[in-house]
Amino acid sequence: IVGAGPAGCFAGKILAARGLRVAIVEEHSEVGKPACCTGIVGASGLGELGIKPGKWVLGKLRRAKIYPPSNVPIELTRGKVEALVIDRVKFDRSLADAAVKAGADLVLNKRCVDIAFNDGPMVKTQDVDKLKARVVIGADGPLSVVARKSGLLVSNEYIKCAQVEAEADLDNGVAEIYLDNNFSPGFFSWMVKAGRVARVGLGAKSGNPTRLFKKFLSEHPVASKKVGKTIFSRCTGVIPKCMSRKIQKGAVLLVGDAAGQVKPLTGGGIYIGLSCAKLAAEAVINALESGRMEELECYQEAVMKKFGTEFSVGIQIKKLFDQMSNEDLNFLSTFLMDEEVRETVLKNFDFDHHEKLIIALVAKAPELLKSIGIRRALKYFKFLT
Ligand SMILES: Cc1cc2nc3c(=O)[nH]c(=O)nc-3n(C[C@H](O)[C@H](O)[C@H](O)COP(=O)(O)OP(=O)(O)OC[C@H]3O[C@@H](n4cnc5c(N)ncnc54)[C@H](O)[C@@H]3O)c2cc1C
Structure with a gap:
């Protein structure tokens, strides 16, 4: 081995x-x-x-707290x-x-x-x-x-990442996810408590991750105010496709x-x-x-x-995310504020197997398509093909 x-x-x-x-x-x-x-x-x-x-x-x-580019957070929890x-x-x-x-x-x-x-x-x-x-x-x-x-x-192909362990104003028990193409194109940034420190990281499909991360820590409207100046450790790494x-x-x-x-x-x-x-x-x-x-x-x-199903369904959805603008991401986040969609998410979420949730959301597609509108629906469909 x-x-x-x-x-x-x-x-x-x-x-x-x-x-x-x-x-x-x-x-x-x-x-x-x-x-x-x-x-x-x-x-x-x-x-x-x-x-x-x-x-x-x-x-x-x-709990998970997701910040779309609008920075209006969406919180998801089942209490367990x-x-x-x-x-x-x-x-x-x-x-x-x-x-x-x-x-x-x-x-x-x-x-x-x-x-x-x-x-x-x-x-x-x-x-x-x-x-x-x-x-x-x-x-x-x-x-x-x-x-x-x-x-x-x-x-x-890799996602390039940078991460620090730092002081941060962050609750225990919550994972914060930041979606914004200006900071983490094609991926996301994150923050989570790990014992007494917080692990704060960023992944990007393109660009220099260290430079993007520096910008995230100093300029992101929410994250920059949470992370303190004391950095205990730094690292960079890659995630394979x-x-x-x-x-x-x-x-x-x-x-x-x-x-x-x-x-x-x-x-x-x-x-x-x-x-x-x-x-x-x-x-x-x-x-x-x-x-x-x-x-x-x-x-x-x-x-x-x-x-196999998790890989193939997930790769398709990732392809869709990769092409979304900040405007699209904001639009998508409004769905998570819908009571019925939230219920579907909370009912079908499995931390280790995402396909169950994706399939449940796809089953809701006809209703979602109605509210997305035909022009947008065609645009997202094109992303997938
Ligand atoms: C910033 C960042 C954050 C992440 N966060 C998470 C997370 O929260 N949750 C999660 O599930 N995953 C996360 N991952 C991914 C996770 O780290 C990897 O999926 C995981 O470490 C893979 O385990 P592995 O045993 O396959 O490989 P590794 O953990 O990479 O282990 C490979 C081992 O092989 C050794 N090695 C390499 N080349 C050679 C060689 N030529 N000869 C001998 N030895 C060699 C290395 O020294 C190492 O010990 C993250 C990745 C990054 C970059």
């Missing part, structure tokens, strides 16, 4: 617990560092994967805990510890620089070591060497960000990456235990069965 992030460690734990010989190769000297992540993860998703909340939980989210804010360093380490406890070897300070295919795949590292394996899992994050060197990278890679070739499988396994609308990849890592591990177990390596091809099918 290349990469000791959440996806790599989770796959490693499952495989080692089954008695297979596993090495997890990590380029850094410690697991979890450096981390550039807000750490919001659905409470039910972790439960589904059997991961019990530990000392890495920093906060619990019950929807997601956790986690300490990524501690979380990643707890998954690595579990993998080691199950019998995996964790090899730190080893960077994979190439994958060779002779008689099966081989991981080449920077110090000219070669690790031969029956199966290689690329869990090496958004800029995956394994994806590139195995010819699995389909598109090089959903499904921008093939995920299997022979005995090489990709998982997590390396595989482009992120939510199409928000870029969140912790839950989906862990979930797909489990599916990859199951395919590897079936292949190695039966001796039928073609069982590895079931991995792609399993991922599409679980997330």
Whole structure:
């Protein structure tokens, strides 16, 4: 396994617990560092994967507050805990510890620089070591060497992000989302409490994220007044485009960000990456235990069965959002103020599976189309095609 992030460690734990010989190769000297992540993860998703909340939980989210470009906020809540804010360093380490406890070897300070295919795949590292394996899992994050060197990278598109940990005038338990193309074109900005600090971040499809973020912190009419001057840490990172890679070739499988396994609308990849890592591990177990390596091809099918609808529906809706002007975003936000639409949203929202909500809203489309008006409806329809 290349990469000791959440996806790599989770796959490693499952495989080692089954008695297979596993090495997890990590380029850094410690697991979890450096981390550039807000750490919001659905409470039910972790439960589904059997991961019990530990000392890495920093906060619990019950509410979302969305600021459209008009800055008239829309608040959504069902009163229950929807997601956790986690300490990524501690979380990643707890998954690595579990993998080691199950019998995996964790090899730190080893960077994979190439994958060779002779008689099966081989991981080449920077110090000219070669690790031969029956199966290689690329869990090496958004800029995956394994994806590139195995010819699995389909598109090089990323959301570029910048984030700080800072003091901010922000309630506990709320995630604030800011939509405005002047600050975060093609994505959004956010703010959430993580223990005693706030994580404030911005993602953009185009432009320089650091410059846009500086502008957001100093000029955004609402956010600039909430974030204090004391900055405790800064980072930049990228989120891969959903499904921008093939995920299997022979005995090489990709998982997590390396595989482009992120939510199409928000870029969140912790839950989906862990979930797909489990599916990859199951395919590897079936292949190695039966001796039928073609069982590895079931991995792609399993991922599409679980997330195919979410990926395809989400990608279409993201395409629509990408082309919306600030005026369109303001117009759209007025729908969320409609009682019936709010009810549909609250009834069908699932933090880890967005397709249920999108499908419920599409079912309401005939009524929405009436209020959108035919000209606007045609314009949005054109965005989708
Ligand atoms: C600013 C920002 C905020 C985010 N916020 C959220 C959020 O709130 N919720 C959410 O769900 N997702 C969030 N994400 C996405 C989330 O961070 C990723 O989806 C998640 O970390 C993916 O896990 P992973 O294990 O696939 O990869 P990573 O966490 O990237 O782990 C990859 C590991 O591989 C190692 N590695 C890389 N290359 C090599 C190599 N060549 N050789 C050896 N080792 C290597 C790395 O050092 C790292 O340890 C955010 C991303 C960004 C950029």
